[in-house]
Amino acid sequence: MTEPGTVKAYAVTSKTRMPAVPDIPTVDEAGLPTFHTSVWTGVWAPKGTPGPVIRKVNAAIVESLADPALRARIEQIGPEVVAREEQTPEALGALQKAEIAKWWPIIKAAGIKAE
Numbered sequence: 877m878t879e880p881g882t883v884k885a886y887a888v889t890s891k892t893r894m895p896a897v898p899d900i901p902t903v904d905e906a907g908l909p910t911f912h913t914s915v916w917t918g919v920w921a922p923k924g925t926p927g928p929v930i931r932k933v934n935a936a937i938v939e940s941l942a943d944p945a946l947r948a949r950i951e952q953i954g955p956e957v958v959a960r961e962e963q964t965p966e967a968l969g970a971l972q973k974a975e976i977a978k979w980w981p982i983i984k985a986a987g988i989k990a991e
Contacts, residue, residue, distance in 0.1 A: 889913040
């Protein structure tokens, strides 16, 4: 286990500073502009799941993420809760496609394979 104070964070790889660690600069501020990576979470359903079911699950998630206590707890441990307009199946699909387009050429060039 690492003792407190032995790890130095030089930057966060998000476009904005993280609320949980506001004193750590972004990579842009630290001199490595556009080196943005992020950790994100999504909920998927099997292909062919009826639209009404997807909308009902999405509505429950959106309602949960609107709870101030839950939002505060999530942000306390690090992740940022995305804006309401980004909490849709369509926005998640667009994010997933953008991430694949960003990382697939790097993975392929490096010869990385799932095992």
